[in-house]
Amino acid sequence: MPFEGAHNFRDLGGYASHSGGTTRWGVLYRAGGLHLMTEADLAELERLDVRTVIDLRRDDERALMPDPVPTVHICLMSRVLENRPMPDHGSLVDHDHGVAFMASLYTGLLEHAAAELGELFRTIAAADGHPVVF
Numbered sequence: 001m002p003f004e005g006a007h008n009f010r011d012l013g014g015y016a017s018h019s020g021g022t023t024r025w026g027v028l029y030r031a032g033g034l035h036l037m038t039e040a041d042l043a044e045l046e047r048l049d050v051r052t053v054i055d056l057r058r059d060d061e062r063a064l065m066p067d068p069v070p071t072v073h074i075c076l077m078s079r080v081l082e083n084r085p086m087p088d089h090g091s092l093v094d095h096d097h098g099v100a101f102m103a104s105l106y107t108g109l110l111e112h113a114a115a116e117l118g119e120l121f122r123t124i125a126a127a128d129g130h131p132v133v134f
Contacts, residue, residue: 005036029133035065051130
């Protein structure tokens with residue numbers, strides 16, 4: 001989507017579901033780097049009528065790079081990374097290593113962040129169809 005500062009801001013609409021439908025457009029967005037949003041980005045966020053912004057980062061990340069809008073904070077990674085330290089970023093360029101790391105990371109979310117994932121999905125569901133970005 002046309003954001004200047006926020007990284008990889010995308011609409012999660014249009015994905016096929018197992019029941020034969022598709023996810024709705026304009027309801028759920030995923031983005032990174034919201035702390036880099038420009039005035040134009042903030043205007044676009046308002047135009048999209050986003051009502052809930054969920055920040056999944058750790059407290060130290062939030063302190064270094066604060067969000068420009070109010071957020072719901074649900075930290076997914078603290079306990080996961082305690083058990084899986086971040087590798088050297090250069091090693092993630094190797095396809096096999098990067099894929100293995102991501103698989104381990106997402107498995108770790110299921111093992112160590114079940115409560116936080118539940119809170120994330122409850123927060124999204126509570127938005128009652130209003131746009132959410134996480």
